[in-house]
Amino acid sequence: MKKLTFAVALLALVALGSAAFAVVGTIDKVPGATLLLPYFEVNLDNPNGITTLFSINNASASAAVAHVTFWTDETVPTLDFDIYLTGYDVQTINIRDIFNGVLPVTADAASDPGDTISPKGSLSQDINFPGASGPCAAPSYPAGLNATVLAHIRGAHTGKTSPVFGRCSGFNYGDNIARGYITVDSVVSCNLQFPSDAGYFTANADSRNILWGDYFIVDPTNNFAQGETLVHLETVNATVPSFYERYNTVAGEDSRESLPNTFAVRYLLGGVFTGGTDLLVWRDSEIVSNLTGFTCGSNASWFPLGQTDAVSFDEQEHPTNLCLTTSDVSPNTGGAKACFPLEAQRVNVATGSVAAAPLAPPAPFGWLFLNLDTTTAGGLVYPGQAWVTAIMSASGRFSVGFEAITLDRTGTVILMP
Numbered sequence: 001m002k003k004l005t006f007a008v009a010l011l012a013l014v015a016l017g018s019a020a021f022a023v024v025g026t027i028d029k030v031p032g033a034t035l036l037l038p039y040f041e042v043n044l045d046n047p048n049g050i051t052t053l054f055s056i057n058n059a060s061a062s063a064a065v066a067h068v069t070f071w072t073d074e075t076v077p078t079l080d081f082d083i084y085l086t087g088y089d090v091q092t093i094n095i096r097d098i099f100n101g102v103l104p105v106t107a108d109a110a111s112d113p114g115d116t117i118s119p120k121g122s123l124s125q126d127i128n129f130p131g132a133s134g135p136c137a138a139p140s141y142p143a144g145l146n147a148t149v150l151a152h153i154r155g156a157h158t159g160k161t162s163p164v165f166g167r168c169s170g171f172n173y174g175d176n177i178a179r180g181y182i183t184v185d186s187v188v189s190c191n192l193q194f195p196s197d198a199g200y201f202t203a204n205a206d207s208r209n210i211l212w213g214d215y216f217i218v219d220p221t222n223n224f225a226q227g228e229t230l231v232h233l234e235t236v237n238a239t240v241p242s243f244y245e246r247y248n249t250v251a252g253e254d255s256r257e258s259l260p261n262t263f264a265v266r267y268l269l270g271g272v273f274t275g276g277t278d279l280l281v282w283r284d285s286e287i288v289s290n291l292t293g294f295t296c297g298s299n300a301s302w303f304p305l306g307q308t309d310a311v312s313f314d315e316q317e318h319p320t321n322l323c324l325t326t327s328d329v330s331p332n333t334g335g336a337k338a339c340f341p342l343e344a345q346r347v348n349v350a351t352g353s354v355a356a357a358p359l360a361p362p363a364p365f366g367w368l369f370l371n372l373d374t375t376t377a378g379g380l381v382y383p384g385q386a387w388v389t390a391i392m393s394a395s396g397r398f399s400v401g402f403e404a405i406t407l408d409r410t411g412t413v414i415l416m417p
């Protein structure tokens with residue numbers, strides 16, 4: 001009994017500590033109401049090729065449902081499903097399984113009377129969750145995705161035609177690697193809506209900051225693996241720019257804190273790290289185009305996204321403006337070359353990508369200043385939300401990944417009560 005009492009007390013202290021030190025607007029490492037996996041890759045041609053794994057964890061003793069949405073790199077939602085979590089539960093997902101048609105199987109108390117599908121611990125709640133008789137009836141998704149939906153997500157996330165939309169939804173790199181990003185929302189009822197749908201948050205949003213998680217990009221061919229925490233977005237208790245605000249149907253109803261727009265990050269283009277530096281960059285396009293895609297052979301109406309500033313500093317503090325078609329000038333007139341043109345992407349600092357122009361700093365070692373605000377054709381500057389992670393690698397030997405340093409943000413910093 002003493003051990004159990006101590007455990008409960010310890011958990012209560014942890015929960016209080018998280019709430020007391022959470023600061024809306026700083027994207028700190030505390031449980032949130034929404035999680036963002038800013039970029040994923042899955043090689044659909046090679047079952048032993050690159051893939052991405054992530055976890056969804058419940059920091060509360062109370063049961064919860066996590067609503068998972070897949071988005072293409074050109075901001076088209078393609079798939080959503082629910083995951084039931086008992087108290088302090090964890091669900092791990094290999095995204096390759098999703099693209100093979102296999103979804104996580106979970107169940108609430110009513111659908112799992114034997115407690116074998118979603119077992120609960122001695123300190124965990126297991127309840128009959130609202131809506132469980134519908135989209136997350138147990139065992140949830142036992143048959144997986146049907147052939148049409150499977151072809152839909154495979155096509156949409158590789159820049160090919162979707163049989164559901166009859167259009168394209170993402171950038172086509174020509175390598176059959178599925179790319180995109182994922183959001184995970186805590187919801188109060190199982191549902192079959194996208195976060196961009198009208199009424200999604202008014203009907204389903206859970207304001208509790210209880211979700212946390214991490215992700216890994218694993219590349220067995222090159223002996224690489226990098227891991228990071230997911231981006232944790234807390235519920236906002238005041239009127240500030242919100243994470244989902246670009247969707248007019250949502251119009252701030254999500255009450256999720258917004259992301260930063262300006263970053264500092266180191267780069268290495270030589271020495272031990274012979275593979276150089278890749279940047280994994282998620283961006284907010286601000287302008288929502290057709291959410292069912294676009295004519296194949298073209299791109300979303302906002303493509304490519306520019307950037308307000310990209311500057312490299314070498315180890316002698318010499319600055320160089322990057323991503324410009326002109327020579328080094330002051331003031332910087334903006335990003336004439338799109339170094340981060342998509343909503344989710346991997347960009348090599350030295351060489352860019354099929355979609356992105358290279359940054360190509362002149363020195364092999366230094367750091368980058370990135371202001372990822374976007375500028376419209378009319379010259380208006382949008383405070384663009386973003387997230388940046390750096391990956392440094394040595395070919396076939398080792399790699400390391402870490403988040404960029406936040407320098408400024410789009411929203412207002414508000415202390416949580």
